[in-house]
Each structure stands twice: as structure tokens, then as C-alpha cells.
Amino acid sequence: MKSSRVSFAAALAAGSVLVLSGTAFAHVGVQPGEATKGGYTTINFKVPNERDNASTTQLEVNFPVDQPLSSVMPQDVPGWTVTVEKSKLDKPLTVHGKQVNEAVTKVTWTGGKIEPGKFQQFPLSVGKLPENADQMVFKSIQTYDNGEVVRWIEETKEGAAEPQNPAPVLKLTAAKGAGQHGTGATPDEAKNADKAAASGHDEAASEHSTDTTARALGIAGIVIGLGGVAFGFASRRRSA
Structure with a gap:
């Protein structure tokens, strides 16, 4: 009997908390x-x-x-x-x-x-x-x-x-930053930053292009060199 009373009291208390919580937050x-x-x-x-x-x-x-x-x-x-x-x-x-x-x-x-x-x-x-x-x-x-x-x-x-x-x-x-980069930069500074980023991108692209061309020429040179060696070896065999 005592256990039932305790359970009922606990349930009633929990219900009261839910009702009060709903009232407090529903506004x-x-x-x-x-x-x-x-x-x-x-x-x-x-x-x-x-x-x-x-x-x-x-x-x-x-x-x-x-x-x-x-x-x-x-x-x-x-x-x-x-x-x-x-x-x-x-x-x-x-x-x-x-x-x-x-x-x-x-x-x-x-x-x-x-x-x-x-x-x-x-x-x-x-x-x-x-x-x-x-x-x-x-x-x-x-x-x-x-x-x-x-x-x-x-x-x-x-x-x-x-x-x-x-x-x-x-x-x-308070605003985290006035500029579009979120660093507090002014519009002019943001534009300069964009230009610098674009320039850096172009330079990187140019370097990548130059490097790719150099590699292609190097490979072509090796192929041509190997072709020359093979041609010379074949010529020697014919003369022999």
C-alpha cells in the first residue's frame, strides 16, 4: 500500500512538472x-x-x-x-x-x-x-x-x-566582420583581396601550365632520343 502511494505521488509530481513546463515555454x-x-x-x-x-x-x-x-x-x-x-x-x-x-x-x-x-x-x-x-x-x-x-x-x-x-x-x-571575407575588411580591402587571390590563381595556373609543357617536352625528347638509339643500332646491324 505504501509503495502504491509513493508511486502515485511521484507520478503526480512528474505530471505537475510537465504542466508547469508547458505553461512556461508556450508563449x-x-x-x-x-x-x-x-x-x-x-x-x-x-x-x-x-x-x-x-x-x-x-x-x-x-x-x-x-x-x-x-x-x-x-x-x-x-x-x-x-x-x-x-x-x-x-x-x-x-x-x-x-x-x-x-x-x-x-x-x-x-x-x-x-x-x-x-x-x-x-x-x-x-x-x-x-x-x-x-x-x-x-x-x-x-x-x-x-x-x-x-x-x-x-x-x-x-x-x-x-x-x-x-x-x-x-x-x-556585434557583427563578426564588415567585409565579405569575415575579417572586418572594408569593401575596398575585400576587392583588393579578391584581386590578389585571382592573381595568385592565375600565377599558379601559369606555373602549372609551364611545368606541364616542360614535362611534355622532356618526355618527347626522351622518346626521340630512344628512337635515335634504336635507329643507330639497326644501322650497325645492317652494315655488319
């Missing part, structure tokens, strides 16, 4: 979780349905106003309608020599349905990412068809446990 998030500072990238907002008796019918993603992006382009998601809202900037941005006076502050997807036990991804192409920040926080709101609203807006504090409704976070990392 709106951004993938991939990191991108390069100052660059452009494609991110996906992954939205799981956490309810057994309701479907998700709307996702609202808010962009940080203190980290304006000059470009935010959504990809079509079948069955969903996307709305992009912009706001005027207090301080215009200069991107590729052009002045940008407004930036996206909110993107909302509606009209579709994420049923229980399923998830949906909502892609966005974004840039230019901040160069002087380590992360971007996208506070999001998930709405169900039963009227329930879940606000994924809590920011995780360093050294603290993850909050119950964490906001999606995109971590920003």
Missing part, C-alpha cells in the same frame, strides 16, 4: 532569437495556442518607439490580414542617404484562426537594426475568440526568473 516568442546589430534580417513571431477551448484570432506586436526601424515588411500569411501602423518620428532617421520621417510602431494580424494544439508563425523583414543596443523588446497582445486577451508585455530582469507573460525579445550581437 509568444521571436525567432531566431538574435540578429546582427546595424543589419537587416527576417524574424518570425511564433504564436502557440495555449487554450483547449478557444482559438487565437488576433496578434498585435508593438515596436519600441525609442528604437525606430526604417523598414518593416510583413510576409503574407494565408487566411490572415496584416495591418502596419506608422508614427511620425521626433528625430528623423538618415538611411542610405535618405531622410526617414516615420517608423512602424505596431503590426497587427487578424482574420485568421489558430486552433487548440496548433501554432502559427508571422514573418517580418526588419531593419536597419539598432547599433547601440543589445536587444529589442516587442510587447505583444494575443486575443482569443472567447474574448480572452493575454498581454505578453513583461520584461525579463537580469538575474531574475522569467515572468509569467514575458515579452518577445530579439537579442542584438
